[in-house]
Amino acid sequence: MKLHLSPKLFNLLNGLWLLTFALLAAKLVFSLNIIWQIFNFAFQVDESESMIVAETLLMDRGMDIFALPGPDRFISAPYTPFFYILNWLPLHFLGASFKPGRLISFLAAAAIAWLIYRFVVTYGKDRGIAPVAARLAGVLAALAWSSLGLVAFWGNAVKPDVTALFLGLAGLYLVYISRKEATLRLFFLRWSPGLLAAAGLFALAALTKQTAFAGVLVAGLWLLFHRRDGFRLAFSFGLAYLVLGFGPMVLMNIFSQGGFWYHIVTVHELPWAFSNYWKFFSGWLQSYQLFFLLALLFIPLWLWDWLKVLFPPEVSGRGTYFKASWQSLRNNPGTFFVLYAGAALGTGISAGTYGGNHNHFLELSAATCILMGLLFTRLADWPFKVGRRWVLAAGLLVVCWQVTGLFIGEGRVRPDNFPVLGALAPTRTVLEGLQTQFRNPDWLGLEYRAPLEHQKQRLSEVAAFMTNDRGPYIYSDNVSLMLATGKHIFTTDPFTQTHATHFGRWDQRKLLEMLNRQEFSLVVLRQSIERRVAAGDRVSDIYISPELSQAVLANYRACRPDVVAIYVPKSRTDVPGC
Numbered sequence: 001m002k003l004h005l006s007p008k009l010f011n012l013l014n015g016l017w018l019l020t021f022a023l024l025a026a027k028l029v030f031s032l033n034i035i036w037q038i039f040n041f042a043f044q045v046d047e048s049e050s051m052i053v054a055e056t057l058l059m060d061r062g063m064d065i066f067a068l069p070g071p072d073r074f075i076s077a078p079y080t081p082f083f084y085i086l087n088w089l090p091l092h093f094l095g096a097s098f099k100p101g102r103l104i105s106f107l108a109a110a111a112i113a114w115l116i117y118r119f120v121v122t123y124g125k126d127r128g129i130a131p132v133a134a135r136l137a138g139v140l141a142a143l144a145w146s147s148l149g150l151v152a153f154w155g156n157a158v159k160p161d162v163t164a165l166f167l168g169l170a171g172l173y174l175v176y177i178s179r180k181e182a183t184l185r186l187f188f189l190r191w192s193p194g195l196l197a198a199a200g201l202f203a204l205a206a207l208t209k210q211t212a213f214a215g216v217l218v219a220g221l222w223l224l225f226h227r228r229d230g231f232r233l234a235f236s237f238g239l240a241y242l243v244l245g246f247g248p249m250v251l252m253n254i255f256s257q258g259g260f261w262y263h264i265v266t267v268h269e270l271p272w273a274f275s276n277y278w279k280f281f282s283g284w285l286q287s288y289q290l291f292f293l294l295a296l297l298f299i300p301l302w303l304w305d306w307l308k309v310l311f312p313p314e315v316s317g318r319g320t321y322f323k324a325s326w327q328s329l330r331n332n333p334g335t336f337f338v339l340y341a342g343a344a345l346g347t348g349i350s351a352g353t354y355g356g357n358h359n360h361f362l363e364l365s366a367a368t369c370i371l372m373g374l375l376f377t378r379l380a381d382w383p384f385k386v387g388r389r390w391v392l393a394a395g396l397l398v399v400c401w402q403v404t405g406l407f408i409g410e411g412r413v414r415p416d417n418f419p420v421l422g423a424l425a426p427t428r429t430v431l432e433g434l435q436t437q438f439r440n441p442d443w444l445g446l447e448y449r450a451p452l453e454h455q456k457q458r459l460s461e462v463a464a465f466m467t468n469d470r471g472p473y474i475y476s477d478n479v480s481l482m483l484a485t486g487k488h489i490f491t492t493d494p495f496t497q498t499h500a501t502h503f504g505r506w507d508q509r510k511l512l513e514m515l516n517r518q519e520f521s522l523v524v525l526r527q528s529i530e531r532r533v534a535a536g537d538r539v540s541d542i543y544i545s546p547e548l549s550q551a552v553l554a555n556y557r558a559c560r561p562d563v564v565a566i567y568v569p570k571s572r573t574d575v576p577g578c
Helices: 007-039 047-060 082-094 099-127 131-147 149-154 161-177 193-208 214-226 230-255 259-264 274-287 289-310 318-331 334-352 358-379 388-410 425-438 453-468 479-485 494-502 509-516 529-534 546-555
Strands: 184-186 189-191 474-476 522-525 556-559 565-569
Touching (some): 007 149, 007 388, 047 479, 082 161, 082 193, 099 161, 099 358, 149 274, 161 358, 214 230, 214 334, 509 546
Antiparallel strands (some): 522 565
């Protein structure tokens, strides 16, 4: 007996698609509101923002920021130069502004959403899936990426992570669509325009952030075993990448007399601990657990595609089975994306480095959204016709549950903030259950990152107080405040300066002498030294070294408790209220 699906189920499925897109769009609007607030905020939301802006301005003044740092100023410059170059021209005309860098990151995050959509649609086309179904899955994957608070924050920060990820994904996309492109022979080498362009994009990714290796690694592996002339093609591709990406780095290291290596490698040699890694990965997993689950569900379908060729009766014999299995693995487009997901998961390990943050999971987030989109293309091609729409409906319900959890867990929207629903006992219980499931107090809280009105006002007042101070020198571990004053910056990255001092990689004696002679008219710190010591913070948790802390306490007194801690020389009597 032939079964027919009820038209009501069909209408319900359409309604679920609309509900899913509505929830994702609502979360995107929520994130855009936060993005707009941060974009117009005049001070740092992450210390790397001030570091990059300050160092770009130093470049604009003719300083080699990759030279070995001298004793009178600590320059961190821990990233390869392309993101600095992108910021250079607008900052030349605008001065100390975070807006150009934030706009670059935002555009890169939006471009990544487009690439995710293209990956999913192209995969669907390769699988022979109906274009409408593939496009719906692609839009879902792109909106899922755009809905993440992780993307809302780092996709609006003056930091190279998202730009490097965009360049890497663009290179991967060219490799994927060029997999059947004809190659040109030059002795042993094999070239094609698409692969040369991809090598250039991967090189730019490495010149944006030196750890952007996941994409090029996957591309090399894919070329190695996917094409018949794979070894020569992968070798030629790798050679082009090394020349374009690492050739400039070698030259910069030579001209800086080893300073480039110091900035890019040495200052990153900090301890790694599993507890640090787990703190961020567990937060990521709790926040995006259902997206990750849907991504994982694609892998059994990929394995089935790989192994099902071994079952037909015409395949017999050990050698034939091996050959058929290998051919299936090579020809399966899902292999490309599974490899990328594995590489992205591996890159997240760097979050365990002391001082690491959840920005290390941006690549894993992109890979998760891609695999999730691929899963929904496969659900549209579900082999059992009767259950196809039921399975698709279940998948959409999981997405809806996850997005609602994003509002509560990541966006910190309380159950009673939901109109009507938060006041009804049954739905309130459900919302509180979502809060327990998705909320991690140590994870990203958007409203904690967005600047509050009193913070904007008080920081502006502190910046004006510092600007109007009569002294020529001010020391601060809040570099954004120093940028606002236009005064001499003694450190572009207080966190790295402290650890470089701790590990004997920078000489702080001149700075100590200036503090002991009370040459700084003000010392402005994000938190008071007394409070951090009383809280039992370790040496490596303090943004100025123990020696500098001791010199401040010995020669300066606390003054004007505010959103920052302000210290004035003990010999100074002209500051009202101090």
